[in-house]
Amino acid sequence: MDETRPVKIKVRGLSKVFGKHPQKAIELRDQGMKRPEILEKSGQTLGLSNISFDVYEGELLVIMGLSGSGKSTLIRCLNRLIETTEGEIIIDGENIPTLKEKALLECRRRHFSMVFQNFALFPHRTVQQNAEFGLEIRGVEKTERHKIAHDALKQVGLEGWEDAYPNQLSGGMQQRVGLARALANDATVLLMDEAFSALDPLIRKDMQQELLQLQSKMQKTTVFITHDLDEALNIGDRIVLLKDGEVVQIGTPEEILTKPADDYVRRFIEGVDRARILTAESAMRPLRSTARESDGPRTALHRMRDHAIDSIYVVDRNRRLIGLLEADAASRAIEEGADSIIPYLTQDFRKVPMDEPLHNLFAMFSEKSFPIAVIDKQEQLLGVVVKGAVLDELARAGEQ
Amino acid sequence: MDIPRIPLGDWIEGGLTWLTSEYSLVTRGISRFTQTGIDVLNDGLMWLPEWALLGLIALLCWKLAGTRLAIGAAAGLALIWNLGLWNPMIETLTLVVFATMVAVVIALPVGIAAALSNRLYRVIMPILDFMQTMPAFVYLIPAIPFFGIGSVSAIFATVIFSMPPAIRFTTLGIRQVPVELIEAADAYGATRGQKLFKVQLPLSLPTVMAGINQTIMLALSMVVIAAMIGADGLGSEVWRAIQRLRPGDGFEAGIAVVILAMLLDRLTQSLRKTRQ
Numbered sequence: 001m002d003e004t005r006p007v008k009i010k011v012r013g014l015s016k017v018f019g020k021h022p023q024k025a026i027e028l029r030d031q032g033m034k035r036p037e038i039l040e041k042s043g044q045t046l047g048l049s050n051i052s053f054d055v056y057e058g059e060l061l062v063i064m065g066l067s068g069s070g071k072s073t074l075i076r077c078l079n080r081l082i083e084t085t086e087g088e089i090i091i092d093g094e095n096i097p098t099l100k101e102k103a104l105l106e107c108r109r110r111h112f113s114m115v116f117q118n119f120a121l122f123p124h125r126t127v128q129q130n131a132e133f134g135l136e137i138r139g140v141e142k143t144e145r146h147k148i149a150h151d152a153l154k155q156v157g158l159e160g161w162e163d164a165y166p167n168q169l170s171g172g173m174q175q176r177v178g179l180a181r182a183l184a185n186d187a188t189v190l191l192m193d194e195a196f197s198a199l200d201p202l203i204r205k206d207m208q209q210e211l212l213q214l215q216s217k218m219q220k221t222t223v224f225i226t227h228d229l230d231e232a233l234n235i236g237d238r239i240v241l242l243k244d245g246e247v248v249q250i251g252t253p254e255e256i257l258t259k260p261a262d263d264y265v266r267r268f269i270e271g272v273d274r275a276r277i278l279t280a281e282s283a284m285r286p287l288r289s290t291a292r293e294s295d296g297p298r299t300a301l302h303r304m305r306d307h308a309i310d311s312i313y314v315v316d317r318n319r320r321l322i323g324l325l326e327a328d329a330a331s332r333a334i335e336e337g338a339d340s341i342i343p344y345l346t347q348d349f350r351k352v353p354m355d356e357p358l359h360n361l362f363a364m365f366s367e368k369s370f371p372i373a374v375i376d377k378q379e380q381l382l383g384v385v386v387k388g389a390v391l392d393e394l395a396r397a398g399e400q
Numbered sequence: 401m402d403i404p405r406i407p408l409g410d411w412i413e414g415g416l417t418w419l420t421s422e423y424s425l426v427t428r429g430i431s432r433f434t435q436t437g438i439d440v441l442n443d444g445l446m447w448l449p450e451w452a453l454l455g456l457i458a459l460l461c462w463k464l465a466g467t468r469l470a471i472g473a474a475a476g477l478a479l480i481w482n483l484g485l486w487n488p489m490i491e492t493l494t495l496v497v498f499a500t501m502v503a504v505v506i507a508l509p510v511g512i513a514a515a516l517s518n519r520l521y522r523v524i525m526p527i528l529d530f531m532q533t534m535p536a537f538v539y540l541i542p543a544i545p546f547f548g549i550g551s552v553s554a555i556f557a558t559v560i561f562s563m564p565p566a567i568r569f570t571t572l573g574i575r576q577v578p579v580e581l582i583e584a585a586d587a588y589g590a591t592r593g594q595k596l597f598k599v600q601l602p603l604s605l606p607t608v609m610a611g612i613n614q615t616i617m618l619a620l621s622m623v624v625i626a627a628m629i630g631a632d633g634l635g636s637e638v639w640r641a642i643q644r645l646r647p648g649d650g651f652e653a654g655i656a657v658v659i660l661a662m663l664l665d666r667l668t669q670s671l672r673k674t675r676q
Binding site: 076079121122123191 | 603
C-alpha cells in the first residue's frame with residue numbers, strides 16, 4: 001500500500017458500545033472477550049471495536065461486511081449521526097467525536113454528503129428542492145443554489161424531472177436524486193450507505209458504472225458501505241472488511257482475493273468469479289533474465305542457455321521493452337557475424353498492462369507460446385506471464 | 401378503626417380560592433382579553449348580513465372542497481336562518497373559532513416540545529389523559545370563580561377540554577417522521593430549527609390538521625354544554641328547551657349544532673387533504 005498518499009480521514013481505535021454502561025463493555029473487551037460474551041456479562045452490545053483505517057484523498061473506499069458487522073454504525077460514526085464511545089476520527093485536523101455542537105454542524109456541512117439505502121428523499125419537496133437541500137441548509141443564495149442543483153441533476157441524468165415529486169419516480173431515479181443531493185452539496189467526502197442495495201440488480205450495475213464514471217471525473221473521496229462482495233470488488237479502490245465489529249482485512253480488491261487474511265475472508269470470497277477480478281499482475285513472474293539493447297548476439301544466446309529458455313525479452317537503458325529475441329534468430333546473427341541484435345528482434349509477442357483481467361490472457365497465448373510481457377505505463381518491462389501460471393492461478397481460485 | 405377521610409376536595413377548593421384571590425389580576429386580564437376577542441369576532445360576523453355570510457361560507461367550501469360541500473353548506477345554513485337560529489349559531493361559531501384558536505396556539509408549541517423531549521413527553525401525556533377523561537362538566541365549576549358566569553368561562557373550559565387532541569396529534573405527527581429523513585437532515589448539517597421547519601413540521605402537517613379537526617369537534621360539543629354556565633349560542637337554546645320541556649325547540653337547535661359540526665368537520669378535513 002502506498003503510505004505517502006494524502007490521508008483525508010484518519011480513524012484510530014474507534015469503538016462503539018450500545019447500552020448504558022459502555023465503559024464496562026470496553027473493560028471486558030480489553031480482557032479479551034468477544035461480542036457475545038460481553039453481551040452476556042454486561043448487557044452491553046459492542047458494536048465496533050478498536051477500528052483503525054485511513055481514507056485516502058480521492059479514493060473510493062468500500063467498507064464491507066454482513067449484517068451485524070457494524071458497517072452502518074461505522075459510517076454513521078464518521079459524521080457522528082451516532083456518538084462514538086472511544087477513539088479518534090480526524091478529518092483535516094479536526095477530531096469529530098470531540099467537536100462541540102456548532103463545530104459539528106459546520107463540519108458536517110463542509111465535509112460530508114450522504115446517500116442513503118432507502119434514498120431518504122423528502123416527500124414534500126420536489127426533485128429540485130431535494131437536490132438543493134444541503135445548499136439551503138448552508139444558506140447558499142437562492143439563484144445560485146438553484147443553478148448548482150440543476151447542474152447536479154443534469155449530471156445524474158435527471159434533467160426535465162426537476163418539478164416531479166419523489167413518489168413519482170422509480171427506485172433508480174430516486175437514488176439518482178439522492179446522489180444529486182449529495183453532489184450538489186459539494187462536500188469533501190461522499191458517504192454512501194448501501195446506496196444501491198435497494199435497487200434491482202440490473203439498475204444496480206448501471207448505477208455502479210455511473211458512480212465509477214463520476215468518480216473518474218471528480219476524484220471525490222468516497223466511503224461506500226455494502227454487504228455485497230461483488231459490488232465491493234467492482235467499485236472499490238480499497239476494501240475494509242468488517243466482521244463482528246472488527247476489521248478483518250484492509251486491502252485492494254486483488255489483495256483480498258489473492259491473500260485473504262483468514263478463513264472468514266476466504267469463505268467470504270467463495271463463489272466470486274475470480275477470473276473476472278484477477279489481473280495479469282497476480283499471475284506475473286519476475287523475469288529471470290533480460291537482454292540489453294547493447295548486448296551482442298553471443299551474450300544474448302549465452303543468457304538464454306544459462307536459464308534454459310528459448311527466447312529473451314530485450315530492454316533499453318530505461319528498461320523499456322523494445323522486442324523479443326528468439327534463440328534461432330540469435331544463432332543466425334552469430335553466423336552472419338552481426339554485432340547488434342537489434343535487427344533480429346521480433347515484435348511477434350503480446351504485451352499487456354498490469355491490470356489486464358486474467359481471462360483475457362488466455363486467448364493471447366499463440367501456438368509459439370511466448371510468455372506475455374507485462375508492462376507499466378512507461379512501457380517498462382515488469383515481468384512475464386506464462387501459460388501455466390494463468391492456469392495455476394485460476395485453479396487455485398477454483399479450489400477455494 | 402376509623403380511617404380519616406382524605407379531604408381532597410377541600411384541598412382543591414383551597415387551592416382554587418387561593419389562585420382566584422392571588423391571581424385576580426391575571427384572571428381579570430385574561431377575561432378582558434378574551435371578552436374583547438369574542439366581541440370583535442362576534443360583531444364582525446353579525447355585521448355581515450345573513451345572505452352575505454352564507455354566500456361567503458359556500459364560496460369557501462367550493463374553493464376548498466368542491467361543489468357538493470358548497471351546496472350542502474348553503475342549504476344547511478339556509479335552514480338555520482329559516483329556523484331563526486342564525487344569531488345563536490353565530491355566537492356558537494364565535495366561541496368555537498376563538499376557543500380553537502387559543503387551543504391551537506397553546507397546543508402546537510407544547511406538542512412540538514413533547515415530541516422533541518422524552519422527559520417532557522412523559523410529563524405531558526398523563527396530564528393530557530387527565531384532561532380528557534375528567535368529565536367535561538367539572539371544568540365548568542372552577543371556571544366560574546375565575547372568570548364569572550358567561551362566555552369567558554365557557555372559553556376557558558372549552559380550551560382545556562378540546563386542547564389534548566391537538567397536542568397529541570402534533571406530538572404524534574412529529575414523532576412519526578421517518579428516522580431516515582431526520583438522519584438525512586442531520587447528515588447535511590441542519591440545525592434543530594432547520595430540521596423542525598424544513599422537515600418535521602411540513603411532514604407532520606396532515607397529522608396536525610387531523611388533531612385540529614378533533615379539537616374543533618370537541619370545542620363545539622363543549623361550547624354547547626357551556627350554556628349551563630351562561631354561554632350564549634345554540635347551547636342556551638337547547639338548555640332553555642330542556643327547562644321548558646319543549647322537545648321541538650330542542651331538536652331544532654340540536655339540528656343546527658349538527659349542521660355546524662358537519663360543516664366545520666368537512667371544511668377542515670378538506671383543508672388537510674389539499675395540503676397533502
